[in-house]
Amino acid sequence: MNSDAVGTGQPGENAFPAVSELSYEAARDELVEIVKILEHGQMPLDESLNFWERGEALAKRCEEHLDGARNRVEAILRSDESDVLTEDTPDTE
Numbered sequence: 353m354n355s356d357a358v359g360t361g362q363p364g365e366n367a368f369p370a371v372s373e374l375s376y377e378a379a380r381d382e383l384v385e386i387v388k389i390l391e392h393g394q395m396p397l398d399e400s401l402n403f404w405e406r407g408e409a410l411a412k413r414c415e416e417h418l419d420g421a422r423n424r425v426e427a428i429l430r431s432d433e434s435d436v437l438t439e440d441t442p443d444t445e
Contacts, residue, residue: 371409374418383410 371379386407387388 368406371413374410374413376414376421379410379413379417379443383407383414399414 368382369378374382386403389395390403390407393400395403
């Protein structure tokens, strides 16, 4: 079997893992592959629409991961900022 294959499973069943279970990197890589497939434009409309819908879900999943990372960074920066403010405040006692 090709190690570059995106889907898993048996013929006739949904071979793609649930989008909600994908890491950022896995969702991004699959999205890149879907874009390549769609750019070739050599499949029936219904199949193209299925790939398009999967791509939209993957893009949303990537955004969720990026939003989570942004929130974590902002929380760390706020925490560091409040630590600095606390350290810089002179004791008045």
